[in-house]
Amino acid sequence: MVLDLPTPCVIVDGDVLDRNLRTMATAAAGRGIALRPHAKTHKCVEIARRQVELGAAGLTVATVSEAEVFAAAGLDDLFIAYPIWPTPQRAARLRELASRVRLRIGVDSAESAEALATAVPGLEVLVEVDSGHHRSGVTPAQAGALAATAENAGLTVRGVFTFPGHAYGPGRQRQAAQDESAALAEADGPGVRSGGSTPTVALSGADVLTEIRPGVYVFGDAQQLELGTCGWDEVALTVLSTVVSRSGNRFVLDAGSKVLGADRQAWATGFGRLAEHPDARIVALSEHHATVALPDGVPLPHLGDVLRVVPNHVCTTVNLADELIVTAAGAEVDRWRVAARNANT
Amino acid sequence: MVLDLPTPCVIVDGDVLDRNLRTMATAAAGRGIALRPHAKTHKCVEIARRQVELGAAGLTVATVSEAEVFAAAGLDDLFIAYPIWPTPQRAARLRELASRVRLRIGVDSAESAEALATAVPGLEVLVEVDSGHHRSGVTPAQAGALAATAENAGLTVRGVFTFPGHAYGPGRQRQAAQDESAALAEADGPGVRSGGSTPTVALSGADVLTEIRPGVYVFGDAQQLELGTCGWDEVALTVLSTVVSRSGNRFVLDAGSKVLGADRQAWATGFGRLAEHPDARIVALSEHHATVALPDGVPLPHLGDVLRVVPNHVCTTVNLADELIVTAAGAEVDRWRVAARNANT
The missing domain is CATH 3.20.20.10 (Alanine racemase)
Incomplete structure (x- = not known):
């Protein structure tokens, strides 16, 4: 990236x-x-x-x-x-x-x-x-x-x-x-x-x-990953987020429910997945905090590290965004307006 | 209204x-x-x-x-x-x-x-x-x-x-x-x-x-109602919605997770409450459908009826809206822009 x-x-x-x-x-x-x-x-x-x-x-x-x-x-x-x-x-x-x-x-x-x-x-x-x-x-x-x-x-x-x-x-x-x-x-x-x-x-x-x-x-999303109906290589949309706090085997990303959406089906393993850490789980989600648990022994990322979150339900994630930043080979190539965001009526 | x-x-x-x-x-x-x-x-x-x-x-x-x-x-x-x-x-x-x-x-x-x-x-x-x-x-x-x-x-x-x-x-x-x-x-x-x-x-x-x-x-919200930390008379914000489908003891409103937010704590009784039917529960929520269950014996509303949903977590509801329609005595008196919507960075 x-x-x-x-x-x-x-x-x-x-x-x-x-x-x-x-x-x-x-x-x-x-x-x-x-x-x-x-x-x-x-x-x-x-x-x-x-x-x-x-x-x-x-x-x-x-x-x-x-x-x-x-x-x-x-x-x-x-x-x-x-x-x-x-x-x-x-x-x-x-x-x-x-x-x-x-x-x-x-x-x-x-x-x-x-x-x-x-x-x-x-x-x-x-x-x-x-x-x-x-x-x-x-x-x-x-x-x-x-x-x-x-x-x-x-x-x-x-x-x-x-x-x-x-x-x-x-x-x-x-x-x-x-x-x-x-x-x-x-x-x-x-x-x-x-x-x-x-x-x-x-x-x-x-x-x-x-x-x-x-x-x-x-786009794929974490729900589809966990249902087995898409693979990691089919996940096109992620939320870029920064590590802002850490302690024990947990850390906090700055992507909360106001960017990811709060969708969580009863069978989901958490509030989203991480592209860089497939074994991690978002165990708690508030408006601007995603609390991530790593398996024992996996070193925590550093403060300031940037990671990609795969949201649980991509439809509601897109509806929260004004634009999608389009990348190719890790570089920004375009921005698309979410033209029908909030088109609920 | x-x-x-x-x-x-x-x-x-x-x-x-x-x-x-x-x-x-x-x-x-x-x-x-x-x-x-x-x-x-x-x-x-x-x-x-x-x-x-x-x-x-x-x-x-x-x-x-x-x-x-x-x-x-x-x-x-x-x-x-x-x-x-x-x-x-x-x-x-x-x-x-x-x-x-x-x-x-x-x-x-x-x-x-x-x-x-x-x-x-x-x-x-x-x-x-x-x-x-x-x-x-x-x-x-x-x-x-x-x-x-x-x-x-x-x-x-x-x-x-x-x-x-x-x-x-x-x-x-x-x-x-x-x-x-x-x-x-x-x-x-x-x-x-x-x-x-x-x-x-x-x-x-x-x-x-x-x-x-x-x-x-x-504003208050359904979470506060269910915690006992606000009363129904303190609920200032609701989502106006229309009955679009009905069968059995259930009906569907056109307010889904893209307007209410999908927040649901484990202890919440549903995905939101209804101002006109305090005993009703939103038992399922998808992007544009709130499925509402009424207690046995309570007559269903009619198709086209307009009801007010009290969202579970008002902070995420506001973040989905471009504007709030302000009312007094049931009539519109103003519109306020949600100036900091999507201000996540």
């Missing part, structure tokens, strides 16, 4: 990122499944354009305001994978978007389908199916009836989608991918059958799915 | 906020302890000015960049309660700050004291003491020696400080406040003996402490 940057800051290895983008694009193409990456992970126009250049069918986003950011940058095929409730304000924004780009959104109730049809006549939707994550979506058995209601109300139903979020746990990926395929097959919609998430995407049923929507694969 | 705002968004009840500010200022004055509120919670110039107007001795901040934001706004007495490592860049920024405002910073090792003395000769420091939180700081018994080293190196030692962060747990406040007093008394520095945190501040030993540094008291 020849970087001399104020810490903490978020850096991206551009070579690793590009390799991750190409690997996923090639894999999807090879399996004959459309790739519609979830842009909530990176929130950067530069990465979105590269994904499309490599063959992505379009982008997935989580909110209307994320769609607005990417539409303004010329990305013209957007799926908002979210059960949006159309207030008058939001409906006006959806109409505006639908007039400029190919827009699809999620729907998971008859009531919201009817409200959407009134607010945005003819809007293209995908019916959300719950494949086991139990967050939103109807049961597969209910999907056909909801699709019919939506069509009758005046929406254009393009298919079904699911998020197998229950894959986020050790050893759960294969079952979650099977659940995903089974749910989409049972929903039996015409057209799109969209699924996928970074932990399941390699296991997705290519006989059922027509589209996958992974997000985290672009 | 007569608000018609895109959700999710962060709103502040200006009347509750001002009452919280006045109550703390009055209590500190009545006990003869200086109040130096931690501005990392609110990050707003408007609130900082009001704190000083009500008698605060100055502000506490966590980073050099937070100090720069508040110094630029005319706040002229700043304590960076953090063991800063002075890289050449950061040292230059500290010298600049020290030339414009009264600046103090924390120090917790001989090595950093010597580096700071070289980088910023004459800099005012407080020696950080560990009173039981075990994050940073020297033991009380080591404080005198470190103060002497710092003075010999060329720093100006103004006293000692501690953060009794181990107060963040049910029933731990009284013991943590006792530990805080004991540590500061044993450290036996001349001058400032600074402690305090929102959970302990009412219990702080006025016979030992000369200064308190609470932060969260300005």
Whole structure:
């Protein structure tokens, strides 16, 4: 590293990122499944354009305001994978978007389908199916009836989608991918059958799915490392941080929850990992302190040493940053604005 | 509520906020302890000015960049309660700050004291003491020696400080406040003996402490509610959110970890609380979904209903927002920029 940057800051290895983008694009193409990456992970126009250049069918986003950011940058095929409730304000924004780009959104109730049809006549939707994550979506058995209601109300139903979020746990990926395929097959919609998430995407049923929507694969993170769904050589984003305090077998880095995010699943081994010390664990995290424990006998780093933290959940890390500092061979080569940061509405 | 705002968004009840500010200022004055509120919670110039107007001795901040934001706004007495490592860049920024405002910073090792003395000769420091939180700081018994080293190196030692962060747990406040007093008394520095945190501040030993540094008291949050250290009528900040999905005894709000923050202590009952449903719990949180469980028999809200979420840890919620929408009697009256958002360096 020849970087001399104020810490903490978020850096991206551009070579690793590009390799991750190409690997996923090639894999999807090879399996004959459309790739519609979830842009909530990176929130950067530069990465979105590269994904499309490599063959992505379009982008997935989580909110209307994320769609607005990417539409303004010329990305013209957007799926908002979210059960949006159309207030008058939001409906006006959806109409505006639908007039400029190919827009699809999620729907998971008859009531919201009817409200959407009134607010945005003819809007293209995908019916959300719950494949086991139990967050939103109807049961597969209910999907056909909801699709019919939506069509009758005046929406254009393009298919079904699911998020197998229950894959986020050790050893759960294969079952979650099977659940995903089974749910989409049972929903039996015409057209799109969209699924996928970074932990399941390699296991997705290519006989059922027509589209996958992974997000985290672009950067990797400590959750994926600990699930075994990415390798250390696939981690593209880290947080550069400085050792500010040390005692015993512990030391403190200046990267806290205000730069890393506080995400910690019950099965995670800590609040993040260290690129330079794979065996270390962040055992406590406060707003500006990451307390790191090293195995017995491993010498502590020095005060002032700069280390790279791999955050647990990279999507929330990116959402805290104003820009990503892009590196190549350890030197800064570019800065990308996190254009859709805080685009929550 | 007569608000018609895109959700999710962060709103502040200006009347509750001002009452919280006045109550703390009055209590500190009545006990003869200086109040130096931690501005990392609110990050707003408007609130900082009001704190000083009500008698605060100055502000506490966590980073050099937070100090720069508040110094630029005319706040002229700043304590960076953090063991800063002075890289050449950061040292230059500290010298600049020290030339414009009264600046103090924390120090917790001989090595950093010597580096700071070289980088910023004459800099005012407080020696950080560990009173039981075990994050940073020297033991009380080591404080005198470190103060002497710092003075010999060329720093100006103004006293000692501690953060009794181990107060963040049910029933731990009284013991943590006792530990805080004991540590500061044993450290036996001349001058400032600074402690305090929102959970302990009412219990702080006025016979030992000369200064308190609470932060969260300005807004309150779900952690304080669950610790019993703030009441529902003291919650000034909430996240306005919309019901977007519902089934069984659960519903989904559009406020996720990208607006609330993902903080969840092991003892917390969920990922946040609801102002309109004190018995409800946020049982799962993802980036744009808060899944809420209601007690059996309580009717679900309707799709499109707007509810106020009390985040678990308000400091990280504020750091995600670009602005706070200030209300009075349920109507918007102002917007305050989160001037020190992302000021982590």
